[in-house]
Amino acid sequence: MASIMPPIPRAFFLYGEPILILSGVLNTLLKPTAITSMLPAHLARRPTSDPYPSPLEHLLALQTASIMFLVVCISTAVMLYATNARVVHGLVLSYAIADIPHWASLLYVLGRDGLSQWGTWDTSLWLQFFIPMLTMGIKVGYLTGAFGPDRVDSEGNAKEKSK
Template sequence: MASLLPTFPRLVFSVIEPISLVAGFLGVVIDPAWFIAEQIPNAGVVPVNDNSILVAWQLGNLYLLMAFMGIGILYTTSEAKVVRGYLTALWLGDVGHVAFTAYGLGLETLMRPQEWNAMTRGNITFTVFLFAVRSAYFLGMFGPDRPAPVTKKAH
């Protein structure tokens, strides 16, 4: 359960991250054309068609799925090994997310963060923040995991 985690990573992974994922889901569902157009700052007019909207909705659904998985895993397991495995998968996903975003932006846009829009800041800086918190957790910088609560076995 999330209570195994030290306080700061518990707050980040079991509250802030799921909320941000639900917010991402809502942004896609409420206005998929806006979501698509915001992926690359200052890209000009972005053609939006049924295909791109469908892909955006599918991505939004993955955001919601990730929020459900995080809540389901972090609030139900009492095994630190499961929590660490889950966070390791997200750590690897953070690397891929930033790498694909950087590649899609191109070096010129990537090197001008002052020109990034809110979407780009979120895609890069928030993901780097999550990666840093996960890394610090793995390195033990927040202290050890808390022991799992002891439950009585029924006879």
């Protein structure tokens, strides 16, 4: 449960991470072309200049939003109800590992050509790189104890609050 965490990671994993993910859900649902529109035009390879999403873009947006919503639900359940530090650490480690394919997929799609044209990137593309760097720092910081120790007993379970 999040109550075992030091204050900064507790606030981040209870509020910050879910809000960031939910904003991605809303952005994807409200603008299904959000993913392709953030890419430089020649890399998006949209078959048309029509501002409406193609059926494929719409499908990918809905599936992406569904998966991101599932992540928020699982995260919230673990942070609110798990009583063992290993479960919480496992979730945070999973989040950190999931950031790696996030960057890898961006680098793959952009390729050498897209990366060399970094001056043409819009804000949303920059955020796709820098927000995960910030969140990775918090995740690694928590896992390494940089924010302080967890409040757990010798078996790794949450300590009871003294009255």
